[in-house]
Amino acid sequence: MAQLSPARPVLVVAAPGDTQDSILAAVTAQELEAEVIVEPERLAGPWRTAATVIVADDLAEKVAARALPHREDVFLVGQRTDLLSAWSAPLAARVIPLPEGAAWLGAVLGEGSSRTRAPVVAVLGGSGGVGASTLAAALAQLSAARSPSGAALVDADPLGGGIDLLLGAERVQGWRWPRLNAAAGHLGDLRSYLPVVDGVSVVSMARGSELDLAREPLAAIVGSLRAWHSMVVLDPGRSGGLGARESLRLSTRQLVVVAATVRGVAAARELLASTDAERAELVVRRGRGSLAASLVGEALGRPVVAELPDEPGLVAAAERGEPPARGSRRRYRRAVTALVARLQAGVADG
Ligand SMILES: Nc1ncnc2c1ncn2[C@@H]1O[C@H](COP(=O)(O)OP(=O)(O)O)[C@@H](O)[C@H]1O
Ligand SMILES: [Mg+2]
Incomplete structure (x- = not known):
């Protein structure tokens, strides 16, 4: 912490x-x-x-x-x-x-x-649209709820459509990624420059522009965020670009959200084989007719650290720009809260 x-x-x-x-x-x-x-x-x-x-x-x-x-x-x-x-x-x-x-x-x-023991958690989607960005936002929100220092959420996905939209943060004043990316020199406490929603400092990439996420700024920004927040959550997306690779390198925990279906497992297997997510732990996203989490874990040879329920209300919430862990989605919130506790405990133990 x-x-x-x-x-x-x-x-x-x-x-x-x-x-x-x-x-x-x-x-x-x-x-x-x-x-x-x-x-x-x-x-x-x-x-x-x-x-x-x-x-x-x-x-x-x-x-x-x-x-x-x-x-x-x-x-x-x-x-x-x-x-x-x-x-x-x-x-x-x-x-x-x-x-x-x-x-x-x-x-x-x-x-x-x-001061920098805050976990840096990268959340990857084992397949497209499985709920990785939603989980990233919810982790940051519920981690912020447990700690006065708040949490940070970094959108490093050039194709993801902007995590600030998911949190409604695009309406909040603050710096966006391009200015940070151009920032040379020292990065102190970034909190006062960033939009903050529900205690989450949001570093968001501009939509629609090609960004060259040079290695140094992302490392510098994560280093600074880590010193000032209880958790830093990275959303690298599935493009496999420089920002995604650097996000994995900088992370202390790597979560892969897997749909509990035969195709979801097959897609996650491809992802695990093609990225440097050696330390990946699985979050099993349940749905209709889904496989048992233990089966998913066995099939992929990785530990399962959480199961997410299917929460149909999340789709409309995302469209309204309502943060995923707000509102009445109790089962989803309970699952993510347990995961936050596990991620924080893992760091304190180690
Ligand atoms: N647990 C869930 N249950 C139901 N719908 C979800 C869940 N998690 C995310 N969604 C919805 O699925 C869609 C894709 O989510 P998103 O987080 O953007 O996925 P990804 O980042 O993996 O592509 C969104 O409409 C989101 O609201
Ligand atoms: Mg996403």
Whole structure:
């Protein structure tokens, strides 16, 4: 959950100057604490305990000379491409070039901090029209209902018709995806820029335009959303494009909604074979004459984490722009609430 414990500090090894300023701006934007060290002789303790280590290019050589023990989450940051490539391997550090990597740096800091245990849940449809986007919206809504920090819903499906329509969010003021996609630099708390419906911050792609979801902005946006919400739900759609692949990479849980029919199972099998959803868990969507959930799970060789009832009222609700978990759809809401609890518990256990 978002606010479980105070974040461990970020270790910043950088001399005063532009690079140090950029790093500290990114740390501040994520509301994290920085411990700044200018003399690498004093590194040994904080090197072990920091959540994330950021080394500026100009001090990289001195840090490497200390022969510190190997650790994860070390990043080498700066403008000097020669220094970045020379010292990346000795420090076992990933390189973030500035200024173009500023948003990426923010995401990395967000991921490393303990505030960011919020699950990132990608919801895929095993076949078209099975209710994946509806489930994504309902998960975000019911997760928001349990937590004061709210939830976030990211529409990464260029062909999906816009998840903001499903929530009635297109009538609410706020940024849409294209402006975020163009946003360079640091992403702090995005909540104040986004339309919010029922406690759900909605990041929505523009309808009707071809968008190149470059990898860095989606990672940066999810990183930021994750720091500020109790759950981030991604709707990658079925186009299999860059945004969909990146959504799967960024997710901590992958749900595939499967229609409990022979054809639904066959379609889901194709989907599982053709995408990188190695960790997929199944949500079985029931309907008339449907197969038992256990049979669906066996056929696909994946665990079943929820069963969704057929809820005819959802169709009209979607047309009216009424969020799926509002209104009197009790059985559907009960099933999704149980799934939210399971997703949150899974993160806390792990
Ligand atoms: N559990 C359900 N029972 C009945 N209809 C549903 C259910 N879930 C979604 N729907 C309806 O099915 C249609 C497709 O839903 P959508 O969530 O857009 O599917 P997908 O994203 O998988 O293509 C919508 O009209 C929606 O209201
Ligand atoms: Mg959809």
